[in-house]
Amino acid sequence: MLGIDPGLVGTGFGLIEPGAGGVAVLDRGVIATSADLPLEARIHRIYDAVRGLLVAHAPTTLVLEDLYTEYRFPRTALLMAHARGVVCLAARQCDVAVLALAPAEVKRAVAASGAASKHQVQHAVQRLLKLEALPTPSHVADALALALTGFSRLGGVLR
Amino acid sequence: MLGIDPGLVGTGFGLIEPGAGGVAVLDRGVIATSADLPLEARIHRIYDAVRGLLVAHAPTTLVLEDLYTEYRFPRTALLMAHARGVVCLAARQCDVAVLALAPAEVKRAVAASGAASKHQVQHAVQRLLKLEALPTPSHVADALALALTGFSRLGGVLR
Numbered sequence: 001m002l003g004i005d006p007g008l009v010g011t012g013f014g015l016i017e018p019g020a021g022g023v024a025v026l027d028r029g030v031i032a033t034s035a036d037l038p039l040e041a042r043i044h045r046i047y048d049a050v051r052g053l054l055v056a057h058a059p060t061t062l063v064l065e066d067l068y069t070e071y072r073f074p075r076t077a078l079l080m081a082h083a084r085g086v087v088c089l090a091a092r093q094c095d096v097a098v099l100a101l102a103p104a105e106v107k108r109a110v111a112a113s114g115a116a117s118k119h120q121v122q123h124a125v126q127r128l129l130k131l132e133a134l135p136t137p138s139h140v141a142d143a144l145a146l147a148l149t150g151f152s153r154l155g156g157v158l159r
Numbered sequence: 160m161l162g163i164d165p166g167l168v169g170t171g172f173g174l175i176e177p178g179a180g181g182v183a184v185l186d187r188g189v190i191a192t193s194a195d196l197p198l199e200a201r202i203h204r205i206y207d208a209v210r211g212l213l214v215a216h217a218p219t220t221l222v223l224e225d226l227y228t229e230y231r232f233p234r235t236a237l238l239m240a241h242a243r244g245v246v247c248l249a250a251r252q253c254d255v256a257v258l259a260l261a262p263a264e265v266k267r268a269v270a271a272s273g274a275a276s277k278h279q280v281q282h283a284v285q286r287l288l289k290l291e292a293l294p295t296p297s298h299v300a301d302a303l304a305l306a307l308t309g310f311s312r313l314g315g316v317l318r
Contacts, residue, residue, distance in 0.1 A: 038257065039247055039257070039259075040247040040248065040250055040251040040257050041251060043244050043247050043248050043251070044247075044248055044251040044252065047248055067234065067237055067238075069233040069234045069237070071233070074228040074230070074233070074236075075226065075228045077233075077237060078226055078228070078236060078237065078240045079226075079240070080240075081237045081238070081240030081241050081244065082240050082241070082243060082244030082247065083244065084241060084244070085202055085240065085241030085242065085243070085244030085245050086244050086245055086248050088198055088199040088202050088203075088241065089199065089202050089203055089206055089245050089248070091199055092199040092200060092202070092203040093203070098197065098198070098199050100198075
């Protein structure tokens with residue numbers, strides 16, 4: 001299960017797999033792109049990195065946040081959507097199912113409240129995945145939260 | 160010179176080439192996607208079609224409208240940006256330069272007014288390209304207008 005939190009500056013990802021001792025984190029991080037590069041080069045970098053993850057780990061599902069329309073920064077949202085487009089493309093090309101979840105559903109699944117703060121989500125992800133440190137930046141915590149919620153939605157048990 | 164007007168429902172394209180008798184239209188049309196398909200399949204269809212055009216015709220430049228942020232329909236704009244993202248990716252993968260032009264610059268270049276209506280742009284494109292009929296739908300006219308403006312920006316003469 002691969003959670004992705006797309007963004008042009010930084011795309012968070014978190015890859016989890018259920019195991020005997022609970023859910024394990026196989027990989028997590030941020031795909032960062034430099035503002036010095038033209039848009040198409042940045043988009044290409046994100047596509048390449050996501051495709052690399054899909055090819056290396058062959059997850060069953062890629063989990064994204066659903067689109068909503070009350071973005072505070074319209075330009076940032078439009079650039080995020082460029083990144084989200086190539087993430088969807090990579091999933092399709094690799095035959096990986098795409099699951100889009102509402103932000104409130106993700107917060108409720110991991111932190112027991114649809115209105116949980118970023119900090120509460122980070123703490124909940126740390127607890128559920130038994131991580132030694134708080135997952136940072138929040139892009140990574142959000143990606144892991146998406147993966148955990150996708151796992152739960154498909155029948156897994158979070159505890 | 161390939162002009163692209165991305166949209167999830169319909170992506171307009173117009174491919175022009177300067178010749179002895181003026182600028183000729185090599186290809187034009189709309190890449191349509193069905194609302195019955197999941198987003199990632201629609202995105203993939205747009206990517207495939209644009210990539211096909213780039214491979215078949217090897218244009219020097221792909222011309223898009225620049226992003227702006229006062230979209231009347233935020234959700235439509237976000238979905239357009241998914242399509243725009245994979246168009247940029249295809250250009251990058253095919254080593255085709257991307258040129259983004261402000262909507263007002265395009266209207267000024269083809270219709271002599273930055274505030275030209277869609278109908279005026281269609282008429283101007285018909286006249287400049289000596290088309291027998293008005294280019295429709297407006298997605299196609301817009302894509303041809305982008306290509307014409309890109310051609311003019313890179314030193315070509317419109318008349």
